[in-house]
Amino acid sequence: MNNPSDAAVRRDMPVPSQPSNELWASDSIAAMIRALDIPYVVLNPGSSFRGLHDSLVNHLGNERPQMLVVLHEEHAVAIAHGYAKVASRPLAAFVHSNVGLMHASMAIYNAWADRVPVIVLGATGPVDAAKRRPWIDWLHTAQDQGALVRHFIKWDAQPASVGASHEALLRARQIATTAPQGPVYVCFDATLQETRLSSVPELPDPKRYLAPPPARPAQELIDQAAQWLMQAQRPVILMGRVSRDKEAWEERVALAEALGARVLTDLKLGAAFPTAHELHAAPPGFFLSDASAAVLRDADVVLSLDWWDLGGTLKAAWGSQPVQSRVIQVSVDHYSHNGWSQDHQGLPPVDLFLLSEPEPTVRLLNQAIRPRSGQHPSPSPKVKAAAPAGDGTISIAMMAEALKRATSGCQPCLIRLPLGWSGDMWDFEDPLDYLGYDGGGGIGSGPGMAVGAALALKGSNRLPVAVIGDGDYMMGVSAFWTAANAGIPLLTVVCNNRSFFNDELHQERVARDRNRPVENRWIGQRISDPEPDLATIARGQGLLGIGPVARPDELDAAMAPAVEAVRGGACVVLDVHVTPGYSPSMSSGMTRSQEDDQ
Ligand SMILES: Cc1ncc(C[n+]2csc(CCOP(=O)(O)OP(=O)(O)O)c2C)c(N)n1
Ligand SMILES: [Mg+2]
Numbered sequence: 001m002n003n004p005s006d007a008a009v010r011r012d013m014p015v016p017s018q019p020s021n022e023l024w025a026s027d028s029i030a031a032m033i034r035a036l037d038i039p040y041v042v043l044n045p046g047s048s049f050r051g052l053h054d055s056l057v058n059h060l061g062n063e064r065p066q067m068l069v070v071l072h073e074e075h076a077v078a079i080a081h082g083y084a085k086v087a088s089r090p091l092a093a094f095v096h097s098n099v100g101l102m103h104a105s106m107a108i109y110n111a112w113a114d115r116v117p118v119i120v121l122g123a124t125g126p127v128d129a130a131k132r133r134p135w136i137d138w139l140h141t142a143q144d145q146g147a148l149v150r151h152f153i154k155w156d157a158q159p160a161s162v163g164a165s166h167e168a169l170l171r172a173r174q175i176a177t178t179a180p181q182g183p184v185y186v187c188f189d190a191t192l193q194e195t196r197l198s199s200v201p202e203l204p205d206p207k208r209y210l211a212p213p214p215a216r217p218a219q220e221l222i223d224q225a226a227q228w229l230m231q232a233q234r235p236v237i238l239m240g241r242v243s244r245d246k247e248a249w250e251e252r253v254a255l256a257e258a259l260g261a262r263v264l265t266d267l268k269l270g271a272a273f274p275t276a277h278e279l280h281a282a283p284p285g286f287f288l289s290d291a292s293a294a295v296l297r298d299a300d301v302v303l304s305l306d307w308w309d310l311g312g313t314l315k316a317a318w319g320s321q322p323v324q325s326r327v328i329q330v331s332v333d334h335y336s337h338n339g340w341s342q343d344h345q346g347l348p349p350v351d352l353f354l355l356s357e358p359e360p361t362v363r364l365l366n367q368a369i370r371p372r373s374g375q376h377p378s379p380s381p382k383v384k385a386a387a388p389a390g391d392g393t394i395s396i397a398m399m400a401e402a403l404k405r406a407t408s409g410c411q412p413c414l415i416r417l418p419l420g421w422s423g424d425m426w427d428f429e430d431p432l433d434y435l436g437y438d439g440g441g442g443i444g445s446g447p448g449m450a451v452g453a454a455l456a457l458k459g460s461n462r463l464p465v466a467v468i469g470d471g472d473y474m475m476g477v478s479a480f481w482t483a484a485n486a487g488i489p490l491l492t493v494v495c496n497n498r499s500f501f502n503d504e505l506h507q508e509r510v511a512r513d514r515n516r517p518v519e520n521r522w523i524g525q526r527i528s529d530p531e532p533d534l535a536t537i538a539r540g541q542g543l544l545g546i547g548p549v550a551r552p553d554e555l556d557a558a559m560a561p562a563v564e565a566v567r568g569g570a571c572v573v574l575d576v577h578v579t580p581g582y583s584p585s586m587s588s589g590m591t592r593s594q595e596d597d598q
Pocket of ligand 2: 470471495496497498499500501
């Protein structure tokens, strides 16, 4: 498919400005954004940052950074989020004062909960009230705009001078990219942006303001962990939030093999371990399956590599009993916990806490551990073939099989999978085989994050593929226009069950508990009557739209040209009508707690 020279996306070319000695504060702020080496600024325009907008276009020539226009601020942040999940570096998302930031807020929460760096830039109407235009500048000014999102960002600032703006941008990048990573927000006063400068301020050297290298735990803690793991009879490694780095992937495999440890992974997170490896103990899910819980209950030592919700996972395995295994936690995540959002999850019991990201600890453990020759656990079940549906409809498993056939040899990167997916449908063999979910469970994020990830994959040897629900598609659909506009290849397969189906299951659950008619579960849930024509909506935005495909025998014929078009550089939406139904592992997500059931 593409070669690296195809990595650039289409750029709107400004006519050159007349040479001039005039310089504006926003020119110098834009120059600092360029110095941070941020390749794209994803934006929806607004008068609050018209000064900076002008500087990006006319002072910097819409190059390094290049603007990407979005139709909704939520997409600006979601695109930056998806990009960072692949490229491990932040983009800037520029959002208008008050209202733009309000639109962006769910996507900021998603990036926060996913621990992904995004530099959100914003603006305020003139802080000096005497300079405000009547009406709109007052509406679009807030006393403390960062307060809107402060509970789910790492840091924010509203600098009052050019020098302070430079510093704020440097600090924003440094904080966003320090683990646990996350979004930050910098708000520029409209008056400051539009101030004429009498001299050119010197830019600080950005290399002196980088994030620190990852912290390493003390050697005695590594030695202790190594000793427990080597002595363990049935160690289990929970592979959680880890990097997309291939070397780190291989080091995790080496660690598991040296220990003969069983491994569990999670569909909420990007691929962390080869799922077909004999040590991978049970297919991953969005919730802990019974098979995974049984593996965990059997462990005498659990090594959590920044596992998401270690407390809840241990509880799911052990119920109300105390956790019997020794627990080693490797994480810096609690630095993010502020109590507003409960995204910190349950408090896990921990016997040895290594304050570190997984990567340095895995490397040190590999150095400290002598490989043991013990019995290896029995091989884990391999990927299952799709069960024939028999009723003439397409199951998600059948769709997955057809997608596999169509993309064999193209190295697909599964950017996103829908909640109805089951971990046994697809094996992951590389960190870029799957990118995980959206962090905050905010539906509508799928399209934007898919476009952002595809942007980062452009020019690589990877075929970007997002599999999303029809509800997610409809909520976020205008994000795809940016892919068409910028020329970003992407295949989106919509698992279209014509419903917000996840919530039908919740209504069924409640109806059963209350002895009420389950037949009514669909009311208030279905996306039908009229049924949106998803392919037509895609075509209406300049994409290639294919479908709906409703019969199993039509699948291969629809998939092949879709994949071919993406390989040729197109952004394609393939609408597949799937049978409403979820994998069994999702059923644990429907239950609140055992107490609840009583
Ligand atoms: C912004 C937002 N609104 C509502 C929800 C509640 N919710 C969770 S899953 C879901 C259904 C999503 O529908 P779809 O993408 O079609 O997936 P399906 O469940 O049908 O497979 C909804 C509405 C949410 N998580 N986020
Ligand atoms: Mg649906």
